Amino acid sequence: GAGVSQSPSNKVTEKGKDVELRCDPISGHTALYWYRQSLGQGLEFLIYFQGNSAPDKSGLPSDRFSAERTGGSVSTLTIQRTQQEDSAVYLCASSSGPPLPAQYFGPGTRLLVL
Amino acid sequence: QKEVEQDPGPLSVPEGAIVSLNCTYSNSAFQYFMWYRQYSRKGPELLMYTYSSGNKEDGRFTAQVDKSSKYISLFIRDSQPSDSATYLCATKGGSEKLVFGKGTKLTVNP
Numbered sequence: 055g056a057g058v059s060q061s062p063s064n065k066v067t068e069k070g071k072d073v074e075l076r077c078d079p080i081s082g083h084t085a086l087y088w089y090r091q092s093l094g095q096g097l098e099f100l101i102y103f104q105g106n107s108a109p110d111k112s113g114l115p116s117d118r119f120s121a122e123r124t125g126g127s128v129s130t131l132t133i134q135r136t137q138q139e140d141s142a143v144y145l146c147a148s149s150s151g152p153p154l155p156a157q158y159f160g161p162g163t164r165l166l167v168l
Numbered sequence: 169q170k171e172v173e174q175d176p177g178p179l180s181v182p183e184g185a186i187v188s189l190n191c192t193y194s195n196s197a198f199q200y201f202m203w204y205r206q207y208s209r210k211g212p213e214l215l216m217y218t219y220s221s222g223n224k225e226d227g228r229f230t231a232q233v234d235k236s237s238k239y240i241s242l243f244i245r246d247s248q249p250s251d252s253a254t255y256l257c258a259t260k261g262g263s264e265k266l267v268f269g270k271g272t273k274l275t276v277n278p
Contacts, residue, residue, distance in 0.1 A: 159211035
């Protein structure tokens with residue numbers, strides 16, 4: 055079946071602009087995650103959605119970052135007033151939810167802030 | 169100290185070699201241990217996961233967890249050039265987030 059898809063694949067923006075990154079999880083998966091992968095930092099958790107529960111936003115680095123998940127499926131990660139340090143690969147993952155730990159990742163969106 | 173430590177390598181081996189990849193972790197609450205493979209400019213691909221201590225085998229890959237020493241290993245037998253990638257270990261405890269090591273870059277030379 056189809057895996058996790060993300061769009062766009064690449065995004066170049068200017069400092070101060072807002073960007074939106076989209077994630078389509080695997081059909082039927084109730085849990086959705088966003089991570090960020092930076093050079094030298096590895097993969098860092100950003101936010102987690104599970105069904106209709108309040109999201110776990112504990113990994114968001116600042117209030118410029120927000121995410122929503124509409125209809126329990128597609129998710130959008132928004133970064134406002136982008137900074138150069140926001141340049142990274144943003145990865146989305148989905149899973150069938152607890153207790154199973156396996157998370158399946160999409161190909162990522164490469165964000166470059168000039 | 170980071171929660172999960174992983175030697176970044178790079179690690180270069182000849183085809184057919186046995187590869188050993190390792191991580192250490194600090195949080196005793198971690199219960200699930202995963203290995204992901206990531207090819208260049210691709211998303212991480214789940215190889216296998218284990219719960220608590222012990223071994224798990226899948227084809228040429230064996231994952232090993234020693235909770236007493238907080239040590240995680242992945243062994244690759246009969247390594248192939250197609251195994252060349254970055255290998256990421258990850259752990260999970262009470263929360264749903266995965267905590268990753270920084271990855272080890274492996275090259276298998278034909």
